Amino acid sequence: MLVKKAYKFRIYPSKEQETLIAKTIGCSRFVFNRFLGQWNDTYQETGKGLTYSSCSSQLTQLKKEFVWLKEVDSIALQSSLKNLADSYTRFFKKQNKAPRFKSKKNQVQSYTTKETNHNIAIVNSKIKLPKLGLVRLAKSREVEGRILNATVRRNPSGKFFVSILVETDVQPLKKTDSSIGIDLGITDFAVFSDGHKMDNHTFTAKMEKKLRREQRKLSRRALQAKNKGIHLFDAQNYQKQKRKVARLHERVRNQRDDFLNKLSTDIIKNHDMICLEDLNTKGMLRNHKLAKSISDVSWSAFVSKLEYKAKWYGKTIVKISRWFPSSQICSECGHQEGKKSLEIRDWTCSICHKHHDRDINASQNILAEGVRTFHMA
Ligand SMILES: [Zn+2]
Secondary structure (H helix, E strand, O other), X not given: OEEEEEEEEEEEOOHHHHHHHHHHHHHHXXXXXXXXXXXXXXXXXXXXXXXXHHHHHHHHHHHHHOHHHHHOOHHHHHHXXXXXXXXXXXXXXXXXXXXXXXXXXXXXEEEEEEOOOOOOXXXXXXXXXXXXXXXXXXXXXXXXXXXXXXXXXXXXXXXXXXXXXXXXXXXXXXXXXXXXXXXXXOOEEEEEOOOOEEEOOHHHHHHHHHHHHHHHHHHHHHHHHHHOOOOHHHOHHHHHHHHHHHHHHHHHHHHHHHHHHHHHHHHHHHXXXXXXXXXXXXXXXXHOOOOOHHHHHHHHHHHHHHHHHHHHHOOEEEEEOOOOOOOOEOXXXXXXXXXXXXXXXXXXXXXXXXXXXXXXXXXXXXXXXXXXXXXXX
């Protein structure tokens, strides 16, 4: 099966390359905003939008008026226009809100360029990009497949990244004849029907504490600047702290992503059928007391990774009904013991006297219910 995969690497542009990246981002934004303005006017007057091709020929004219547009990667400017046309199409289909003007102050600044005639390529430990030439790349894994495009990003902490989108042929994985149920837990991140538990990433908890502390410091710095009548943009201490917080966020995100990638790949490799609960209900349940934004994001990211990997490698994901009382049933004899409050971590079945760990029992019920619904469908 042909699938699209994205690779993200950090890049280390030289000073000149950094300047050119900044210029390209600026020009892409300029093109986007300029045509968005036109597009909005036309929409207000006629109820219709413009077309990509009419804007594209206008862009050629625009370059004669603003010659500095010629200094940067022309495909990036075309992509910016394409991006605008696509978001307008989605807007007309009521799939998203109307596109908004891009700001210099957006957290992440980026531009996208398309592959044509090998203008984007990996050359040893460098990446070749249009206009920039070879940029040093922290290549943590091999890029496999046909490169479709590349997005160059500058994040708030001042680091540069490239995301390379490729098209590649993936082969289904060997069948294992094994199925597993997963209970996305509260005390543990995930509990498996084979009895093992994945703890709620201790590293995230640690990082979170640190993050909160640094964030408080950031608020203090903002207040100090305000009291002194300094604009935040010029407040050095504030800006320094802001970069520190951004770096921490990034580290948490990366660690989480690595963790979830490894975990989901392992599960997909080892099992043919993966049974899970509907996430929405759980998310809502948790939101009151236990909501930790980080683990919530992790859950949905984890499930989506499992879903696309299952599709790639020929495995099956079964989501069970949100009303299924996974923690109330005895997985041994099927007796339904009734609701149990969250602090009850283990219990004994009144009928068969089997002693249960709450979450392992739940995941075993999820597995049984998943297998049952799968064979019914
Ligand atoms: Zn029982």
